[in-house]
Amino acid sequence: GQNIDQPTEMTATEGAIVQINCTYQTSGFNGLFWYQQHAGEAPTFLSYNVLDGLEEKGRFSSFLSRSKGYSYLLLKELQMKDSASYLCAVKYGGATNKLIFGTGTLLAVQP
Amino acid sequence: KAGVTQTPRYLIKTRGQQVTLSCSPISGHRSVSWYQQTPGQGLQFLFEYFSETQRNKGNFPGRFSGRQFSNSRSEMNVSTLELGDSALYLCASRLQGAQGEAFFGQGTRLTVV
Numbered sequence: 001g002q003n004i005d006q007p008t009e010m011t012a013t014e015g016a017i018v019q020i021n022c023t024y025q026t027s028g029f030n031g032l033f034w035y036q037q038h039a040g041e042a043p044t045f046l047s048y049n050v051l052d053g054l055e056e057k058g059r060f061s062s063f064l065s066r067s068k069g070y071s072y073l074l075l076k077e078l079q080m081k082d083s084a085s086y087l088c089a090v091k092y093g094g095a096t097n098k099l100i101f102g103t104g105t106l107l108a109v110q111p
Numbered sequence: 112k113a114g115v116t117q118t119p120r121y122l123i124k125t126r127g128q129q130v131t132l133s134c135s136p137i138s139g140h141r142s143v144s145w146y147q148q149t150p151g152q153g154l155q156f157l158f159e160y161f162s163e164t165q166r167n168k169g170n171f172p173g174r175f176s177g178r179q180f181s182n183s184r185s186e187m188n189v190s191t192l193e194l195g196d197s198a199l200y201l202c203a204s205r206l207q208g209a210q211g212e213a214f215f216g217q218g219t220r221l222t223v224v
């Protein structure tokens with residue numbers, strides 16, 4: 001199978017930093033995406049990694065290690081509006097846009 | 112430019128009925144994928160269309176089908192509805208060949224009673 005594993009829930013404090021981990025099976029890997037989804041809304045794109053290393057975009061950064069089948073999403077200077085579900089998704093294979101999603105990590109940011 | 116549009120937003124159907132959901136991708140996007148989202152399973156891939164051809168299919172029964180038209184709009188159909196088909200159905204569009212993200216629509220919330 002192509003299981004994508006991420007923690008179910010996390011809690012963090014406003015202004016803090018939180019890291020959400022994601023592990024996946026490496027065979028056929030062809031890119032990893034992070035999406036944010038607020039309750040009742042569509043998922044929105046946060047980041048994309050296909051090569052090893054860190055991609056930084058404002059308060060959000062994403063890291064990938066292809067050999068370890070591991071990624072994390074780092075959220076800095078947390079704000080209340082960051083309370084949402086964070087979805088890790090992996091693209092496998094070539095000529096396809098099919099994404100395999102993890103079940104998502106529900107992040108609660110507390111004052 | 113307009114985003115991905117899904118209609119209807121909400122739908123209530125009875126067991127045994129059939130339903131058709133519609134997705135209009137972002138202008139110029141020819142790849143459309145469908146996903147089912149439930150609380151326990153997360154997002155699960157249903158199928159992907161490109162240039163009116165189904166390019167990939169997930170592990171769903173044959174009651175789930177779809178198609179894509181020449182203007183890239185896509186429909187998915189679920190026949191003989193079951194209670195377990197209650198879910199949020201999301202459509203995503205993407206530029207073919209792009210390494211970037213898939214853009215999701217707001218989804219159709221289907222409730223089967």
